[in-house]
Amino acid sequence: AAVFNWPDPRLDTLDDQLYRPFFSAASRLALNCTARGGLTDTNATVAAQWLRLAYHDVATHNSTTGTGGLDASIAYEFNHLQNVGVGMLESLLDFATAPNEYVSMADVIAQGVIHAVIDCGGPIIPYRGGRVDATEAGPETVPEPQQDLASHIASFQAQGFNQTEMITLVACGHSLGESSGVRKVDFPLIVTENASTGIQNFASTLGFDNTVVTEYLDSTTDNVLVVGTNISTRSDLRIFSSDANVTMQRLASPDTFNEVCADLIGRMIDTVPSTVTLTDVIEPFDFKVWNTMLFPRGGSLAFLATLRIITAPGLSRTVTMFWTSRTGTFCPAGGCSAQAFEVTTSDSTLLGQLKGIPSFDLHSFNPSIDLATSISSFWFEVNNNDGSTPFIVDNNGANYIIEQDVLLFDPRRSNFSTGGTTMVVGVKDSSTNANVTALSTLTGSTTLPLPSRDTVVFEVDATNPPADGYTFYAATLSRKAISNSIHATINGTAYSLWVPFTSAAGA
Numbered sequence: 001a002a003v004f005n006w007p008d009p010r011l012d013t014l015d016d017q018l019y020r021p022f023f024s025a026a027s028r029l030a031l032n033c034t035a036r037g038g039l040t041d042t043n044a045t046v047a048a049q050w051l052r053l054a055y056h057d058v059a060t061h062n063s064t065t066g067t068g069g070l071d072a073s074i075a076y077e078f079n080h081l082q083n084v085g086v087g088m089l090e091s092l093l094d095f096a097t098a099p100n101e102y103v104s105m106a107d108v109i110a111q112g113v114i115h116a117v118i119d120c121g122g123p124i125i126p127y128r129g130g131r132v133d134a135t136e137a138g139p140e141t142v143p144e145p146q147q148d149l150a151s152h153i154a155s156f157q158a159q160g161f162n163q164t165e166m167i168t169l170v171a172c173g174h175s176l177g178e179s180s181g182v183r184k185v186d187f188p189l190i191v192t193e194n195a196s197t198g199i200q201n202f203a204s205t206l207g208f209d210n211t212v213v214t215e216y217l218d219s220t221t222d223n224v225l226v227v228g229t230n231i232s233t234r235s236d237l238r239i240f241s242s243d244a245n246v247t248m249q250r251l252a253s254p255d256t257f258n259e260v261c262a263d264l265i266g267r268m269i270d271t272v273p274s275t276v277t278l279t280d281v282i283e284p285f286d287f288k289v290w291n292t293m294l295f296p297r298g299g300s301l302a303f304l305a306t307l308r309i310i311t312a313p314g315l316s317r318t319v320t321m322f323w324t325s326r327t328g329t330f331c332p333a334g335g336c337s338a339q340a341f342e343v344t345t346s347d348s349t350l351l352g353q354l355k356g357i358p359s360f361d362l363h364s365f366n367p368s369i370d371l372a373t374s375i376s377s378f379w380f381e382v383n384n385n386d387g388s389t390p391f392i393v394d395n396n397g398a399n400y401i402i403e404q405d406v407l408l409f410d411p412r413r414s415n416f417s418t419g420g421t422t423m424v425v426g427v428k429d430s431s432t433n434a435n436v437t438a439l440s441t442l443t444g445s446t447t448l449p450l451p452s453r454d455t456v457v458f459e460v461d462a463t464n465p466p467a468d469g470y471t472f473y474a475a476t477l478s479r480k481a482i483s484n485s486i487h488a489t490i491n492g493t494a495y496s497l498w499v500p501f502t503s504a505a506g507a
């Protein structure tokens with residue numbers, strides 16, 4: 001498993017989104033290769049829409065100039081004729097609440113692709129994060145069915161794929177078979193016959209497999225981009241046959257097909273502007289500290305933290321948290337300690353399950369910490385209760401460091417009850433003058449579903465008088481934010497605090 005050095009907001013979020021269904025619509029909405037439903041698009045699958053969205057976003061890449069790629073520029077390109085169809089906007093709306101300050105919409109589109117493929121029975125594609133969203137449309141470089149072979153070869157070359165890779169990528173893209181295809185409403189010049197479902201499927205089987213290849217090779221295909229009556233739009237035929245079927249014959253082996261599709265679709269979603277550096281592949285973390293909160297609570301500091309451990313069937317672990325004080329020697333040499341007040345089990349996504357993770361155990365803590373001596377770092381001891389020696393989980397030897405207790409988010413004084421909106425922070429030392437702001441990431445609109453940012457200024461909170469050595473500042477957000485980071489200058493020193501969640505177990 002991958003190593004997680006806490007804190008790391010980007011990896012923290014990406015891991016939640018990849019492996020815990022609660023945090024990601026992309027991991028849930030296409031499960032079982034489900035159909036979109038609705039009036040206009042009865043037979044189409046969510047997975048197919050997500051895969052097409054991603055390719056059309058990537059197709060703006062120019063490998064010579066290093067511009068474009070998977071950068072969510074598609075959100076500004078709905079008016080390009082190449083992007084006809086409701087599936088584009090529907091897909092981005094699926095993802096609208098997922099991006100935050102550290103995770104881009106482009107990263108979420110890439111997640112959609114890897115989930116779409118496994119949700120329809122296809123191979124696992126490695127996932128990296130770190131994409132950056134564009135702020136404007138890219139060029140109109142998505143290949144179109146009526147273009148000739150030379151244009152297609154040139155387009156894919158510009159996107160970073162040679163001719164063999166073009167054949168393969170198109171076959172992989174059009175492999176969702178009966179779960180995908182060409183819509184009469186959007187392409188009346190291609191789908192000229194009556195299509196009872198409104199869509200002419202690429203192949204006869206539901207799900208991600210190589211039937212699109214085998215039906216092409218044995219001439220039983222109904223793929224309208226191969227056998228459609230409109231000869232000029234038989235782009236799949238021109239592409240598939242462009243090397244005398246050598247590549248298609250190779251793809252007739254299901255294992256080869258899965259292997260090369262995983263590789264090429266992986267390369268497709270990792271096609272990014274040359275200024276972007278992607279993370280390593282993100283595998284599920286063995287141990288993850290999650291959703292920590294420190295705030296004044298009735299004469300002490302409450303410290304909330306959860307240690308997430310991959311469930312091991314048959315093991316019933318006990319976990320102890322230890323911490324050291326920030327000042328003084330309040331804690332014994334071995335550290336202060338607390339037992340988990342609650343252990344819950346949380347689902348793993350299909351991706352996690354395919355990687356052998358049945359679920360996650362969440363060991364949650366909420367000790368009261370002495371106000372005067374506070375807390376500077378913490379770690380855990382895990383006892384498997386199976387006769388083996390208990391072991392330490394300490395952020396790979398570095399301990400989990402709490403950098404400061406001067407600027408704290410207060411989940412109890414904040415009020416998010418009505419989907420809203422009052423955020424309260426505590427600032428230590430009442431004699432200070434503090435400038436406190438929050439940078440909020442807000443969900444985009446129903447026509448441009450890219451996240452937007454808003455800065456709000458905090459004022460001294462009249463409804464929460466100073467307590468426990470903290471002065472409280474409040475701000476009202478215009479609407480519920482996806483996540484906030486709070487920034488403050490207190491007596492000339494800058495502090496920052498990332499607040500991914502507005503509450504935690506044990507608050």
Ligand code: HEM
Nearest residue numbers: 048049051052055143144145169170173180181182183235
């Ligand atoms: C020369 C290149 C390509 C051409 C001309 C082309 C053309 C088309 C057309 C006309 C449709 C019908 C869209 C609709 O009716 O909604 C379609 C669907 C689709 N394409 Fe392509 N395509 C190409 C390459 C690719 C690639 C490289 C991928 C992904 C790797 C891809 C993935 C898809 C998917 C998943 C659908 C089904 C969408 C759905 O059913 O909602 N295509 N393609």
